[in-house]
């Protein structure tokens with residue numbers, strides 16, 4: 001797993017280390033993410049690794065409830081100060097250990113899984129399978145190019161998801177820089 005100090009140092013240096021709020025690239029990717037969700041409305045979504053909550057805010061307009069977590073207090077304070085809607089529940093937590101109770105009809109993994117070790121990615125996908133409603137959607141979006149802090153590439157992550165028998169492919173959007181896929185949890 002990527003060392004926590006890497007993220008702590010990033011967040012100590014900047015409120016928004018990836019410039020998520022400024023980069024047109026990120027804005028377009030968020031809009032594609034939202035446009036690719038097969039349902040207009042979801043009951044309950046889980047978004048681990050929410051950082052400063054930009055995608056969380058967009059999700060909240062399409063969901064009755066959003067549970068959004070990140071291991072680090074700094075981005076969560078920023079997210080909490082901006083996210084006024086009462087249907088967003090922001091909490092500190094690191095996957096796979098801090099997986100929220102209850103079930104979801106949408107789980108969103110955006111630029112996250114390649115920071116986890118192979119074992120932890122496996123545990124996280126086990127948790128996805130056990131907490132996603134039958135017919136519910138997993139949205140996964142990941143940068144495709146290798147980088148030093150990542151445990152694997154985005155393509156590796158998506159191949160691991162696709163190998164899960166209970167997760168059926170629904171949407172695949174492939175670009176040079178990122179891969180966006182939606183999977184549906186098969187009926188039990």
Ligand SMILES: C[S@@+](CC[C@H](N)C(=O)[O-])C[C@H]1O[C@@H](n2cnc3c(N)ncnc32)[C@H](O)[C@@H]1O
Nearest residue numbers: 007048049050051070071072094095110111115
């Ligand atoms: C590249 S940012 C992506 C933020 C957001 N998901 C997006 O797509 O805009 C990665 C985020 O994952 C968080 N993170 C890192 N390891 C994590 C883990 N094990 N569980 C949950 N979040 C984690 C980091 O703190 C950071 O906020």
